[in-house]
Amino acid sequence: IKCDPATLRATFDRYQELAARGEDEDFGKPARFLHPIDGPKYAALRLHPCVTVSFGGLETDISARVLDNEGRPIPGLYAAGEVADTGMFGTEYPTCGTSIGGALFYGRIAGRMASGQSML
Ligand SMILES: Cc1cc2nc3c(=O)[nH]c(=O)nc-3n(C[C@H](O)[C@H](O)[C@H](O)COP(=O)(O)OP(=O)(O)OC[C@H]3O[C@@H](n4cnc5c(N)ncnc54)[C@H](O)[C@@H]3O)c2cc1C
Known part of the structure; x- marks a missing residue:
């Protein structure tokens, strides 16, 4: 995935710490999605996220x-x-x-x- 191994390690360790604590104070990920990464083997892939929909905006009624x-x-x-x-x-x-x-x-x-x- 072409990222610095030390940064990946630090990111991983930080995530594990937050998952164990059950609170993501870095990014606000809901606690129910904070699963520790403790399986025997993982594969990494490079993603290009994009915004698909908004979750806020003007409040409207049923008549728009x-x-x-x-x-x-x-x-x-x-x-x-x-x-x-x-x-x-x-x-x-x-x-x-x-x-x-x-x-x-x-x-x-x-x-x-x-x-x-x-x-x-
Ligand atoms: C990658 C991707 C995948 C998606 N897949 C799905 C899907 O599978 N199913 C689904 O239901 N929805 C999907 N969506 C969401 C869906 O496309 C949007 O919710 C929908 O297109 C919103 O329509 P809209 O008319 O509100 O906004 P938009 O389609 O964003 O239209 C807004 C328009 O306003 C124009 N505009 C902006 N500023 C100005 C300005 N100042 N003056 C004049 N014009 C302006 C823009 O150029 C644009 O043409 C997807 C979105 C993305 C990005």
């Missing part, structure tokens, strides 16, 4: 209206898709297709509402 901090709709402001994914998934992405589905579904509603039509 953007809500203010008190939960009241802001007149004339609608949102859908990635900018409005607060509350769609919680902390985990449930299954493939839900992002595009949500963007299309609420995008259509937002467009209809913004042009004065009924929601559906």
